[in-house]
Amino acid sequence: MGNDKARSRFFLSALLITSLLLITLDLRGNLPSEGLRKVSATVGSPFQSFFNSIYRPVSTFTGDVFSLGRTRNKISNLQKENSALKEQLSRKNAIKNEVKELKSVLDLAGAGRYKIVPARIIAVGSAASFSRTIQLDVGSADGIKKDMSIIAGGGLVARILSVSQNSCIALLMDDETFKVGVRLESTGTLGVVSGTGGSELELILLDSTSDLRVGQRVVARGSSNSQPFLPGVPVGVITEVNQTAGALTKSAVVKPFVDLNRISVVAVIVSKSKTDPRDALLPPPPKPIPTPTVTVFVTPTSTPSPSPSVSDSKQ
């Protein structure tokens, strides 16, 4: 027993000394450690391939299992980040659209030399009330008065119905009770445009003999003292003419220049220009689409003369 223990200790000492010798040799660079590792890699590679082929199919599963908690946290963090970014992006897009709308309304006001107060639509009348009204974030404190015109980038939008200190209510152009005196572009024919409750307006000409064509554009005629409507503000374009034989008036369907369901920034005209802009505020007329024409050249050929029949020759 004692001999065994002594032998074991001697053996251990020998192994430790061997290890230290190996360490010393390796530290001094006298041991081909790289070569040895290369040999072990060569010997071990078939076993590695074997384990790898077994492990590969389950590696994704085990990876998912062990990183379940971390993945969940990561997903939750990414979702939060994603929603924050989406919110930021939608806010940016909204601001971008508002800037675009504001720019176009400023362009129109600048062209007409109107003094305007920009406003943001803060509420839209509910469909249940059967009236097409909007609430703006400007009021009497901003110089807004009843019956002032509201314009957007394309032209007329509404007129003010009532004003409070910091907000006002306006009647949209497509409301059935809305009426505006208009003038046809270039011809100057007078008429009245009224809302229909839908996306299009109705134009009734006072003179039934006047010429009315699709594509003609309509501007506000202007009210007395320019309230509620200023002259020259674009209203819309004729899309359909109703021909009724024997009628006292002529009517047409007008599509407004402004999409009334997609506006968020408008401007209230608080003072008019000294001159009537006439048709200057109308957007440039659309270029006519060229109609393709086809020319066919036909070369005349000599007409064959009828040959005398056999019976004729016999006679």
Add this chain to the structure above:
Amino acid sequence: MRKSLLFVLSASLILTFQEVVISRIAFPFANPSIFLIFIISWAFLEEQWLAALQGFLAGIILDISPLSVGVIGHWAFVLAAVSYGVSELGVQLRGSRRSPLTLTVVVTAGIFFTLIFFVISGALINSNQGYGFMQTVPGVVFWSLVFTPLISPLIIKVKRAADGVGTSVE
């Protein structure tokens, strides 16, 4: 002799399994060392001089492993010493050396001392496997507590089979 050969073969396979499978799974804290669990468990069940020899051979396998970057002989030195110590303890606890609880406690303690000894000896021989290696110690020890009861029955069976081979030859 054949017993040691079987041990070397098993150790090599377990090291390959460790490198190819276990090390690629992202365990929390640190990866368990199935290889060390096997070596220490085996040493606990082995005679002292054979444990020292097998520890030395296992260390050499680890030292010349392609993924190893340390000094050759370092792991051989550490594992020979620790295996001898663990085997000495196993001889003292001969009656309960195959009990899963004893085996788990001894193997976990053995792994802890192995890692500490490796870091200290590494510092003495100017090896640069120090602080980073030290950080993994708690994780490795924790996983050895978890894995030893699971794999020790298999190690005991292999050891018994190897003992049968050994006794028939030696």
